[in-house]
Amino acid sequence: MKIGIVGSGTVGTILAQTFSRGDNEILLSHSRGAASLAERRSEFAANVSFGEVTAALQQPMVVIAVPFTVAPDVLRQVADYQQRIVVDVTNQFTADFKKIDTRPLTGSEVIAAAAHNARVIKAFNTLPHELMTGKVAGPGRRVLFYAGDDREAKKTFAAVVKPLNFRPVNLGKLRHGGSVMQVGGGLGHTAFVQLDE
Ligand SMILES: NC(=O)c1ccc[n+]([C@@H]2O[C@H](COP(=O)([O-])OP(=O)(O)OC[C@H]3O[C@@H](n4cnc5c(N)ncnc54)[C@H](OP(=O)(O)O)[C@@H]3O)[C@@H](O)[C@H]2O)c1
Numbered sequence: 001m002k003i004g005i006v007g008s009g010t011v012g013t014i015l016a017q018t019f020s021r022g023d024n025e026i027l028l029s030h031s032r033g034a035a036s037l038a039e040r041r042s043e044f045a046a047n048v049s050f051g052e053v054t055a056a057l058q059q060p061m062v063v064i065a066v067p068f069t070v071a072p073d074v075l076r077q078v079a080d081y082q083q084r085i086v087v088d089v090t091n092q093f094t095a096d097f098k099k100i101d102t103r104p105l106t107g108s109e110v111i112a113a114a115a116h117n118a119r120v121i122k123a124f125n126t127l128p129h130e131l132m133t134g135k136v137a138g139p140g141r142r143v144l145f146y147a148g149d150d151r152e153a154k155k156t157f158a159a160v161v162k163p164l165n166f167r168p169v170n171l172g173k174l175r176h177g178g179s180v181m182q183v184g185g186g187l188g189h190t191a192f193v194q195l196d197e
């Protein structure tokens with residue numbers, strides 16, 4: 001899968017490394033341009049290349065790994081996602097970690113509204129970054145909750161993460177699954193489940 005990652009902070013970096021363990025081509029981007037990543041070449045495998053945010057947003061699967069507060073504006077740079085997949089890893093916090101109330105929408109529905117004609121998957125946000133590798137101590141797989149409104153997009157997403165040692169768990173649509181996954185929903189940063197299968 002060709003995966004564009006927008007944001008190369010803590011989460012963008014670790015997800016680039018995680019996805020690079022699979023049969024994927026990753027285009028990692030940074031707000032200050034691809035050149036700003038050059039000195040970090042040694043942190044990534046050969047199937048991770050560096051590109052501009054606009055290029056990352058054009059990939060078949062886009063991971064939006066920026067603060068929730070800026071994600072809608074970043075996503076609106078593309079007028080039509082033409083049914084491409086956008087993976088929303090954001091948590092609804094202000095810069096000083098105050099929860100943002102998006103009711104009646106869930107946070108991922110706000111993201112979906114900004115990503116016109118994208119198939120949005122909410123995932124990874126319930127894990128602290130150090131567990132986003134998929135690696136577990138001993139045997140077993142890392143449970144990865146996800147939600148989305150498009151069944152085929154969810155199948156595609158699950159097929160991408162399974163080989164990375166995740167056990168994807170479908171929580172339904174962005175309205176319901178998204179609401180339990182988001183900040184204050186019950187699963188956020190509490191459910192670090194590992195399955196022995
Ligand atoms: N850290 C965690 O454990 C964790 C866990 C689950 C979910 N999340 C969520 O994941 C997202 C990323 O978190 P993080 O910890 O990786 O944050 P971070 O380390 O602060 O990285 C944020 C990245 O977003 C970039 N960015 C900011 N504004 C941008 C813009 N307008 N256009 C393009 N790029 C922009 C930043 O670029 P600059 O370097 O230029 O600032 C940086 O690369 C957040 O929504 C967070 O809630 C984090």
